[in-house]
Amino acid sequence: MSRAYRISVSESLNRVVQAEDGVCSRLELLPLLGREELAGLLAAELERRGFAREGDVAVRTEADDVRVAVDVTTGDVSVTLAGRQDVSLTAHADGASQTQGGSKEELDKLRGRALDKLEDQAKDAQEKLREELTLQLEGRLRDLKGELDAVSNKVTAEALKVRAAQLGTVEEIHEDAATGSLTIKVRV
Template sequence: MSRAYRISVKESLSRHVQVEDGVSSSLELLPILEKERMRELLAAELAQRGFEREGNTASRKEGGGITVEINLESGEVTVTAEGHRSVNLETERNAVVEEDRDNVQARELHLREVAKQALEREAAAEQETLRREVTERLEGHLRDVREELDGVVNRVTGTALKQRAAELGQVEEVHEEPNGNLTIKVRV
């Protein structure tokens, strides 16, 4: 004789989600002075802008989980953004089974599996949402970083040109314009 059985299954999922996104490019420094001196000029200019040097790398952590790293040897710039989120999900599944008692356990296992799969899909959706947020944050920050690093390259180039001019002869006049133009008058 078969009876109706009511099955109720609750499942939960707790997970810490972490995503990271990044982009790399390189600084184009003209070889005005020998490599070591150019690297030291770059490191000094970056230090004035809050970068911390560790070996051949200068880095700065910024708000929103964004980190800017510059390899002083190669000029490679890496900007990364990361995000973290705790995900706590719950679901409940119910079913009425009009079968014999032996099939109730199989049906309960099936309901649990369906609930777990639904939770995994929800967790993946949360992770993808976080990934999009991190990418948007990174893209919004890149323009500012590019402008700042362009300014760094211009200042390093200007300083290197002044030092090179002093090596060539007596510097009589230096004229720097706000747009970045630099005129150096040297007596050789």
């Protein structure tokens, strides 16, 4: 009568998992001026708020690694957050064998099952990191939305002033910061 032996294989994996999450939107800018003029006003306002120009894109990286990019020609906004994490994982696979220590085929099969478990664990770690980034990004979006709305309002106000000057002589400008209203008196 043959005897069954219990065999066990253990595998470990050290990996850096990376994840990224982001959201895209567009600034609501009225077409009061030509595209180039409006892009210039938007770029200037973003630079006042700490953005750096990289071609047609104004970029700012926040202290919490949130990256905000605004295409000044189209008004497209991209807010992204990337992260990386070192993970050390271990997986075990058990089986039975007719020989002590198991045959090479049996050990390879168990090793394959252990490696599959490690890959699943690594995917789970990456998904968990992505979920953490999503929560962090959602928290920052509320603050950024208010700032980007303010940028849009400021650029629209400046575009109105420029357009008014193109139409005639500006006699009076009244801005109410509390309500956000703007009154421009123009002699045509």
